[in-house]
Amino acid sequence: MKKRALITGITGQDGSYLAEFLLKKNYQVFGLTRRTSTSNYDRIKEIIDEITLISGDLLDEHSLTNAIKESQPGEVYNLASQSFVPVSWSQPVLTGEFTALGVTRMLEAIRLAKPDARFYQASSSEMFGRVQETPQKETTQFYPRSPYGVAKVYGHWITVNYRESYQLFAVSGILFNHESPRRGLEFVTRKITHAVARIKLGRQKKLKLGNMAAKRDWGFAPDYVEAMWLMLQQEKPEDFVIGTGHTWSVEDFARIAFSVIGLNWRDYVEIDQSLIRPAEVDLLRADPAKAKRLLNWEPKTSFEAMVKIMVEADLKKEP
Amino acid sequence: MTTALITGITGQDGSYLAEFLLEKNYKVVGLVSQKHDIGDQNIQAIKDQLILMPGDLLDQASLEAIFKQYSPDEVYNLAGMTFVPKSWEIPTLTFDVNALGVSRLLELMLKFTPKAKFYQATSAKIFGLPGQSPQTETTPLKPLDPYSISKAAAHYLVQNYRDHLGLFAVSGILYNHESERRGEEFVTRKITLAAAKIKLGLAKQLVLGNLDDRQDWGYAPDYVQAMWLMLQQESPADYIIASGRSHSVREVCTIAFSYSGLSYRDYVVTDKNLIRKTEARELLGDAGKAQRFLGWRPKTSFKDMIIKMTENDLQLLSGSNSTSEVKPVCAGREAPTSEV
Numbered sequence: 001m002k003k004r005a006l007i008t009g010i011t012g013q014d015g016s017y018l019a020e021f022l023l024k025k026n027y028q029v030f031g032l033t034r035r036t037s038t039s040n041y042d043r044i045k046e047i048i049d050e051i052t053l054i055s056g057d058l059l060d061e062h063s064l065t066n067a068i069k070e071s072q073p074g075e076v077y078n079l080a081s082q083s084f085v086p087v088s089w090s091q092p093v094l095t096g097e098f099t100a101l102g103v104t105r106m107l108e109a110i111r112l113a114k115p116d117a118r119f120y121q122a123s124s125s126e127m128f129g130r131v132q133e134t135p136q137k138e139t140t141q142f143y144p145r146s147p148y149g150v151a152k153v154y155g156h157w158i159t160v161n162y163r164e165s166y167q168l169f170a171v172s173g174i175l176f177n178h179e180s181p182r183r184g185l186e187f188v189t190r191k192i193t194h195a196v197a198r199i200k201l202g203r204q205k206k207l208k209l210g211n212m213a214a215k216r217d218w219g220f221a222p223d224y225v226e227a228m229w230l231m232l233q234q235e236k237p238e239d240f241v242i243g244t245g246h247t248w249s250v251e252d253f254a255r256i257a258f259s260v261i262g263l264n265w266r267d268y269v270e271i272d273q274s275l276i277r278p279a280e281v282d283l284l285r286a287d288p289a290k291a292k293r294l295l296n297w298e299p300k301t302s303f304e305a306m307v308k309i310m311v312e313a314d315l316k317k318e319p
Numbered sequence: 320m321t322t323a324l325i326t327g328i329t330g331q332d333g334s335y336l337a338e339f340l341l342e343k344n345y346k347v348v349g350l351v352s353q354k355h356d357i358g359d360q361n362i363q364a365i366k367d368q369l370i371l372m373p374g375d376l377l378d379q380a381s382l383e384a385i386f387k388q389y390s391p392d393e394v395y396n397l398a399g400m401t402f403v404p405k406s407w408e409i410p411t412l413t414f415d416v417n418a419l420g421v422s423r424l425l426e427l428m429l430k431f432t433p434k435a436k437f438y439q440a441t442s443a444k445i446f447g448l449p450g451q452s453p454q455t456e457t458t459p460l461k462p463l464d465p466y467s468i469s470k471a472a473a474h475y476l477v478q479n480y481r482d483h484l485g486l487f488a489v490s491g492i493l494y495n496h497e498s499e500r501r502g503e504e505f506v507t508r509k510i511t512l513a514a515a516k517i518k519l520g521l522a523k524q525l526v527l528g529n530l531d532d533r534q535d536w537g538y539a540p541d542y543v544q545a546m547w548l549m550l551q552q553e554s555p556a557d558y559i560i561a562s563g564r565s566h567s568v569r570e571v572c573t574i575a576f577s578y579s580g581l582s583y584r585d586y587v588v589t590d591k592n593l594i595r596k597t598e599a600r601e602l603l604g605d606a607g608k609a610q611r612f613l614g615w616r617p618k619t620s621f622k623d624m625i626i627k628m629t630e631n632d633l634q635l636l637s638g639s640n641s642t643s644e645v646k647p648v649c650a651g652r653e654a655p656t657s658e659v
Binding site: 089093096097100101105143144145149150153154158165 | 425465
């Protein structure tokens, strides 16, 4: 019988890559989707016939229990959340409802309906916020700097708790930033590559950015979804930090992106003070040594290669 | 006249704080949840001096009405789902009340009373299995149950609203604090009540979990003063409020039973089932910062506190008070295990 996996957030960047990855591994893939007035299946349109969508919502515990009963998953990947940090300042309560409580609801649904299912929780490097040590590893103390980060810390701890208290196979992957052509336009990397493509095609003249010196540990999303899967194939449930271990600045990103089309970023980028976040996090850099040691996982795609892939994808998307 | 809003006013801390603020000539508004009503026995004596407003931390509109009508200068958020074992049964509700309730209040402060001051009741349980003893304000958090995780999230939220949105919002990290008004699901009160019952022939034995569990126990009326002091400072900061000494459950038994003229060894039996799922290690608070900046220190000793509680329970049960006051604080709520 085929292995079965349920993915929340399947229409997102990570969910869609993970679904493709699992389909290749011959899984039967179920995706939880919310009914919204405008459906956004862009990222899964290529595979939509191969997956089963179940309607449900992290805000509604009953719908999650039904989704678990219906899909009978061996693995559950909880990737859905309100994931955009600035929005968490304007909608802190809703962010908590989705991003924090959604985890508890899903864990409860698993505990009651399919306690042998393995659970993956998408934790975030934003939990480290004002970093207490660099690089950050699994034992680094959290210090979240936004309602989003706070909600993710809650999701992480409740996952650990259900593992320790109910003996669920529940793990948390603390993923550092990971980008791809499917990254939402509200994220700076995609904002840059999208603008670069439009500038190349003469549809845009300038690109406004905030803090150019901000540095992140940026990896390539398709590499990272493999790590999620690996975590659920281990004998013991454990948490892992997933990152590249290297940091690049927004300026580095812009420089490389513009150089892909043979332009100099300085001629096009304008600094906009209003884009600088109220709560900038400090230098986030992963120490992925544990993932290398126990999962034998390493990032495959270099930073330069990723930027190039993203620019080229945006050039293709612009008709 | 300064106006204070207290959520959880009918609880142990809320009622003591209300008395304290009334003495300071505050106008005191209390949020009283209809859904999670624990009864008004704790505020009976001061009820007509309070403004009691129906509402719930889950219900933004009810909170908004209070902010609009009273524009509180100080907000003390003491309401919450506070019983750890229960948080395993209702983990989502626990977070909704304890963490999202804080978001709701802070959002209303931003909107209606940005100059007001906010006190959040954080629990020492956020330290869970602390790597250091005693704990200070900088000890890493390691919460071990849905209750403590919700409190840790709320604690971080308060820090964020203070650091990034400029609110005067502080957390008091309070270690266990007990009193005559402690709910009977908590182990100290469970013991003093049982000692009194056994003394009066109303019960025969007392079943407890681990007698060697140790906690840093203080006296609630001392602790509410620290809450107020935190909001009178020039700049907002978080403080640990603790006695700095730990005592075992066995010591509580010894004092309560011997005050009743009994030996606990004759009546206390232990039951392994009452030991909690994930056991917290001994929590011990270092209230040095509070002493330095607030000039606060606990006044009532552990022994005096247990005696006061036992004395009160003996009085309650021996019929020297009206029967309505015999009603335990959390009447109707089944206590699956005791709480330290």
